Amino acid sequence: MDVPIHIDFIAIIIILGIFLGFFISFFIIKKSLRKNFPNLFMGLFILSLALVMLEGWLNYTGYIFKFLWLSNFSEPLNFLMAALLYLFVDAQLTPNRKKRYWLHFIPSILWFGICMFYFLQPEEVKYNDSIEVMQLNIPKIRENPPFSDDPLGIRSYVNVLTGIYFTIYIALGSRKLVLKAKAMEESLARTTNKTLKSVRNISYHALIVVVIFILVKLLFKNDAGDYFIFLYLSFMIFITTVQIMNRSNYYDEVSTFLEVPILKYKKSSLEEVKKNNILDAIVSQMENEKYYTRSTASLSGLAKAIHETPHHVSQVINEKLGQSFFELLATYRVREAMAILKTDMGKKLTIEEVAERVGYNSKSAFNSAFKKITSETPSSFRDS
DSSP states (O other): OOOOOOOOHHHHHHHHHHHHHHHHHHHHHHHHTTTOHHHHHHHHHHHHHHHHHHHHHHHHHSGGGGOGGGTTTTGGGGGTHHHHHHHHHHHHHSTTSOOOGGGGGHHHHHHHHHHHHHHTSOHHHHHHHHHHHTTOOOOOOOOOOSSOSOTTSOGGGHHHHHHHHHHHHHHHHHHHHHHHHHHTTOOTTTOOOHHHHHHHHHHHHHHHHHHHHHHHHHHSSTTTTTHHHHHHHHHHHHHHHHHHHHHOGGGGSOOOTTOOOOOOOTTOOOOHHHHHHHHHHHHHHHHTSOGGGOTTOOHHHHHHHTTOOHHHHHHHHHHHHSSOHHHHHHHHHHHHHHHHHTSHHHHHSOHHHHHHHTTOSOHHHHHHHHHHHHSSOHHHHHHO
16 A cells, blocks of 8 residues: 655755764764764764664655665664763763773664564565554554564563663763763853863753653654654754854865865876975975965965966875875964964964964964864963
């Protein structure tokens, strides 16, 4: 039987949240692998959210009946998301401790094994299950399951177990946050510490999600009211996307719509001698001409200055220096700023004036680059 597709404003909001969730989680995970565990856990958390929301969206709109093989595919993630959120908090607050992160993935793996009894069921079973889950007024069809989809009899308690699981992890994360604040002699409500504020706000959102989850499960049978949860999760993803865009250094450099990302250079015909010549020209522009001090500095501008293509310049910077163009630019600018700050004149200049002298258009971008490279703010470096 064909089940009608239901698309409304709520469905559109949720699918936008799902798309953005996949989009930003890809870049967060890609940029965080092996070097930034807190962001890696946050990227995996957002990816898990997007996958759970996708299943919810399929159920809400009726598309699940066209893709019955996806029925309940995200259920094991119910027992992974809270762990990822806790690991984000833990890695933020105690970054240097050795930890067995993999232990927190065991509940999700075990639940995946339990779900395999359902995943291997024929489509008739999944069809009837989807009708019951979404409380649809549609006749069920005859089914003949080869074995029980819940031999242990615990999948029917998935919502209760999910609520308990989230509550435990939020309690553990909150305890760690409170202890850290006390150790730093900070008030969580009024703290100006960036890490504490970040973790505190994440904890608030997680608590709100749990409250919404409990209310929805009390007021609606099965998964019929889950779209309320997904609307709030979409809101969280929208806000996260805005924060990432606002904090990007992209706006602090001169860029154009036509400067698309350069592909890897596996088939490049650029010879080694030519690469070295380009590298010498780049270094000459940076060290002799101080190209980096121009506020309009860009990859295309540097390429034009040395009479090469942006593609070749980017390739040489990547391969010979192990940096991107903007990382190279920041390195020279910060190095110049360090030299200025240690002079008598530099001690009289404001931080904004120093930033302008080395090519930055904003104090915040300068502070961010300086701290990333030196682990100090320009002010503290000058005073040291």
